[in-house]
Amino acid sequence: MKRNADKFECRLRMVRFAQQHGVKPAARAFDTTxxxxxxWLVRYQQERLAGLNELPRIPLSCPHKIPPTLEQxxxxxxxxxxxxxxxxLQREHHLPCSHHAVGRVLKAYGLVKKRRKKHKKKKDLSTLKQHWKLFGQLSVDTKDLxxxxxxxxxxxxxxxxxxxxxxxxxxxxAMFxxxxxxxxxxxxxxxxxxVLNHLKACGVKTEAMRIQTDNGSEFIGCYRQDRSRDGFETIVESEAFKARHKRIPPRAWSYNSDVETVHRxxxxxxxDLETFASVKDxxxxxxxxxxxxxxxRTNMNKKYQSPWQIIKNQWPEMKIDLVKLPPLMIDWIGPDYITKEEYAIRGDDLPWLP
Structure with missing residues (x-):
């Protein structure tokens, strides 16, 4: 009977045969029990033709289903x-269910974003980068807001x-x-x-540190008469830091994937979430x-550790001040966050930030 394509028709013929000849002859004739x-005979007698349709096979109750309050x-x-x-969501908010259950709820409510499929899968270099020297390389880039x-x-x-x-x-x-x-x-x-002065003051050796950037004009500077670069490269490779400026190949954006990931x-x-009241805010x-x-904030690709946890595990004596450098407001000075142009107009009688 399971091999029959039209199950409904087969059940109807079987029920009619049973009404005429009995249950056991029908079982022998249709090769079933x-x-x-x-x-099927009882269902047909109770519901007529509707009783010969297949009923849902899902269980009437699900003991491990999450409650509606948790779902909401x-x-x-x-x-x-x-x-x-x-x-x-499951990890940071301590939800009493698995992340698979959370994923099913998000999918059921249409809250899952579709990611664009890539033609070529990226190589996973996170395991390799775990063995790199701590503060051996800084990737630097800019983001237009x-x-x-x-x-x-x-x-x-x-x-x-x-x-x-x-x-x-x-x-x-860690990011700055x-x-x-x-x-x-x-x-x-x-x-x-x-940034380099801060790292050096915290005990990080900047000698031989790689500072990787793209080929933007803000990083490559201009040529001097002796064909050397001024600006960014001069500061990085100066006697004060003795680091090395490393530039990625043109149009090779994946080389700076670590900093691009932070931008996203x-x-x-x-x-996308914050609303501000002023420059100070x-x-x-x-x-x-x-x-x-x-x-x-923990990172799944770094074994669910925060940047400070990774630094502390490798450098136990390092002070937390290393990762507490506040964001630099390059165009703003003074306690009331005036711009450099406003400062020039108002004079020199304004206090500076310490």
């Missing part, structure tokens, strides 16, 4: 933190920065941020000089996020 014939909590958390996936829909109106109204300078350490994933209104070589030099993360977790909020990223 009397119990099966009796089941998952939906609420996902809408509040749209950048968090099933695993991260003008194309973030939620941030752009606030940027225009409050005169917030439109360029982000990012430096990320490869092994631990800077903000300015222009993507200039001066701002890039000031940013990397401050901070856009989804910070700029922006600085306080982005400083809080950077502290959260370096001290608390």
């Amino acid at each position: 009397p119990k099966t014939v009796r089941k 909590k998952i939906v609420r958390l996902r809408k509040q933190y749209p950048f968090m996936g099933a695993k991260r 003008k194309d973030i829909v939620h941030y752009w109106p606030q940027m225009k109204a409050l005169k917030l920065p439109n360029v982000q300078f990012t430096a990320r350490e490869i092994n631990s994933g 941020l800077g903000y300015a209104n222009q993507k200039t070589a001066y701002n890039a030099c000031l940013f990397i000089q401050t 993360t901070i856009e989804e977790e910070f700029f 922006f600085h306080q909020r982005v400083a809080a996020y950077q502290a959260y990223y370096n001290l608390v």
Whole structure:
């Protein structure tokens, strides 16, 4: 009977045969058991033709199904933190169910974003990078903030920065941020000089450290008469730091994937969600996020450790001040966050930030 394509027609003929000749003859004629014939005969007598349809095979009850209150909590958390996936929601909010159950709820409510499929799968280098020397390389890049829909109106109204300078350490994933209104070589030099001075003051050896950038004009500078570069490369390779400036090949953006990943993360977790009241409020909020990223936020590709945990495991005597450098507001000075142009107009009687 299971091999019959038209099961409904087969059941109807079997039931009619049983009504005329009995249950056991029908079982022998249709190569099945009397119990099966009796089941379909009873259903036919109770519901007529509708009783010969297949009933759902799903169980009437599911003991391990999550309660509706937990289901609504998952939906609420996902809408509040749209950048968090099933695993991260379950881990960070201590949900009493597996991440597979969280994923099923998100899918049922249409809260799963479809990712664009790539033609070629990237190589997973996270395991390899775990063996790199700690603070052996900093990847530095810039991010334009003008194309973030939620941030752009606030940027225009409050005169917030439109360029982000990012430096990320490869092994631990620790990041250092800077903000300015222009993507200039001066701002890039000031940013990397401050970051390297901070690392050196915390006991990190900058000698032979690689500072990797792309070939943007803010990083490669201009040629001098002796064909040497000025600006960014000069500061990095100066006697004060003795680091090495490493440039990636043209159009090889995957070389800077570590810092590009941070740009996507901070856009989804910070700029797409936060609303600011002033430049000072922006600085306080982005400083809080950077502290959260370096001290608390765990990374799945780094065995669910935060950058500070990785640094502390490899350098037990290192002080936490290493990852507590606040974001640099390159174009703003003074306690009231005035710009350099406003400072020049108002004179020199303003106090400086310590």
